[in-house]
Amino acid sequence: MNRLLEGALAYAARGIPVYPVHWPHPTPSRATLACSCPRGPACDRPAKHPLLRHGVKEATTDPDRIGRWWHRWPQANVGLATGIIFDALDIDGPAGLAALRHLQEAAGLRLAGPLVATGGGGWHHWFSPTGLGNRPPRGLAHVDWRGRGGCVLAPPSRHISGGSYRWLVGLDQVPLPEVPAALRARLASDPLPTIPPACNLGPATPGHPYGRTVLAAELAALGRATPGQRNHTLNRTAFKVYRYVASGFLTDGDVTAAFTDAALAIGLNPAETARTLASARTAGLANPRGVPLVGQPEAAP
Secondary structure (H helix, E strand, C coil), X not given: CCHHHHHHHHHHHCCCCEEEECCEEECCCCCCEEECCCCHHHCCCCCCCECCCCHHHHCECCHHHHHHHHHHCCCCEEEEECCCCCEEEEECHHHHHHHHHHHHHHHCCCCCCCEEECCCCCEEEEECCXXXXXXXXXXXXXXXXXXECCEEEECCCECCCCCECEEEECCCCCCCCCCCHHHHHHHCCCXXXXXXXXXXXXXXXXXXXXXXXXHHHHHHHHHXXXXXXXXXXXXXXXXXXXXXXXCCCCCHHHHHHHHHHHHHHXXXXXXXXXXXXXXXXXXXHCCCCCCCCCCCCCCCC
């Protein structure tokens, strides 16, 4: 089997939506590489932009569709949708690494999860999904966060420099870690509140950390749904999250957008997704859910 197709199918089997991306192509002289797109050497994002019209929005875990794509473009790089099964910290070369190391030294930060070398002198650290969108971590130059609605290239994709994306620490070697608090604080719009022990997690404000944790967990559960169970899983997971919308811990629009993106990524069609979310929203908003006391288990819904 084509190595790139094999890689794409392996990610899809983990519930990670996949889509095809342009690849490095030899120039007529064969002395250098250029993007496979019509712009060739003039491309400003060589071997990093999608072959599909709607890009990451068309990412899927459907093996038949993935097989058709790589049959048509056997050299396509492998793009992955972030924010569903994983988020990624994208470190751009030595400058980004220096900024990250400064934070690591200052905060005692240790990044022990899956790690990809990009082939062009950068790195991707993978984490459990946070529910956050794409943003640069505050105060870290040449570092970006790829979350909900984002994307990264993955091994065995090839970089325009001639190198290949490769695993330094693989997905089977370590689990996806939670984002360390020191890094999470750099991703938040405002510093996260200190949570006192043995008390309620705080007032019902949109974007509350507990609400974001629930959203990330349910999006991950949806991403793992198997064919035949995806619509049911969408209804079940969205219902749980809309209950926290009803309590004011998450915003309606953000939750709907997150579940719509995730549902389309796993192969549900737009009309089916809209109907299911409308039903889950109605039920969830009618059954508001507060946060549990710290140290106390949440009762089953």
